[in-house]
Amino acid sequence: MRFDAITLFPEIFAGITGHGVTSRALSQGLWSFHAWNPRDYTQDVHRTVDDRPYGGGPGMVMMAAPLEAAVRDVQADRERLGQPRGQVVLLSPTGRRFDQSAAAQWIAGPGKILVCGRYEGVDQRFVDRCVDEEWSLGDFVLSGGELAALPMMDACVRLLPGVLNDDQSALQDSFHVNLDGLLDSPHYTRPEIYDGEAVPEALLSGHHARIARWRRDQSLRLTLARRPELIEQARRDGRLDKADEKLLLGLQG
Numbered sequence: 583m584r585f586d587a588i589t590l591f592p593e594i595f596a597g598i599t600g601h602g603v604t605s606r607a608l609s610q611g612l613w614s615f616h617a618w619n620p621r622d623y624t625q626d627v628h629r630t631v632d633d634r635p636y637g638g639g640p641g642m643v644m645m646a647a648p649l650e651a652a653v654r655d656v657q658a659d660r661e662r663l664g665q666p667r668g669q670v671v672l673l674s675p676t677g678r679r680f681d682q683s684a685a686a687q688w689i690a691g692p693g694k695i696l697v698c699g700r701y702e703g704v705d706q707r708f709v710d711r712c713v714d715e716e717w718s719l720g721d722f723v724l725s726g727g728e729l730a731a732l733p734m735m736d737a738c739v740r741l742l743p744g745v746l747n748d749d750q751s752a753l754q755d756s757f758h759v760n761l762d763g764l765l766d767s768p769h770y771t772r773p774e775i776y777d778g779e780a781v782p783e784a785l786l787s788g789h790h791a792r793i794a795r796w797r798r799d800q801s802l803r804l805t806l807a808r809r810p811e812l813i814e815q816a817r818r819d820g821r822l823d824k825a826d827e828k829l830l831l832g833l834q835g
């Protein structure tokens with residue numbers, strides 16, 4: 583899978599290209615990344631990429647021409663390499679909300695071209711001419727689209743086969759839609775007693791069915807307390823068994 587980022591700050595992507603499992607996966611060729619700076623596609627001596635908004639208002643807006651020239655170069659590069667075109671994605675609070683199922687969808691494709699805006703946003707004519715999809719990390723305003731692209735890319739790369747040593751660890755992450763869509767159960771590691779606090783006895787039992795039941799119960803309790811709508815969704819999807827329902831009945835009274 584290939585990700586391209588159109589960004590004024592390519593160095594930000596070192597957060598995933600230079601550290602951790604995503605960096606290792608990159609060096610193993612499990613995915614690829616290319617950053618393209620709109621400033622390299624300017625014609626003026628000041629390498630201007632933004633200007634004041636028509637109609638007034640605070641801040642600056644990114645100009646269409648450098649962004650479009652960068653996107654066209656990415657598309658030409660992919661074509662030259664015989665790679666699929668890939669959808670052009672604008673990161674924006676007005677976009678569709680990204681979640682784990684979106685990550686699963688994204689990795690099914692050739693990899694996105696991620697346009698990372700700065701300032702107040704980008705010229706609408708660029709959006710109309712070049713953008714296929716708009717995606718949002720959440721209902722808040724960031725300083726740049728890069729800060730939304732990073733977690734989205736990380737969520738995708740982690741799902742690629744071979745990236746995580748134990749594929750199950752990806753399945754155990756909260757919200758892995760193929761598993762159960764519930765919140766993850768608590769985790770413990772050495773020491774067995776930490777400042778007088780012991781690890782739950784079930785986890786020390788070595789009894790796999792008992793451990794699995796304990797984890798499932800904890801997951802249900804946590805999800806009921808913090809995200810009850812995910813319980814309802816699991817119920818509608820038929821993903822709760824009799825033991826689950828018995829526990830929930832006891833909790834809800």
Ligand SMILES: Nc1nonc1C(=O)N[C@@H]1CC[C@H](O)C1
Nearest residue numbers: 673674699700718719723724730
């Ligand atoms: N929330 C978000 N999910 O994706 N992107 C954002 C976001 O706040 N973007 C900023 C808005 C103006 C600036 O261009 C960058």
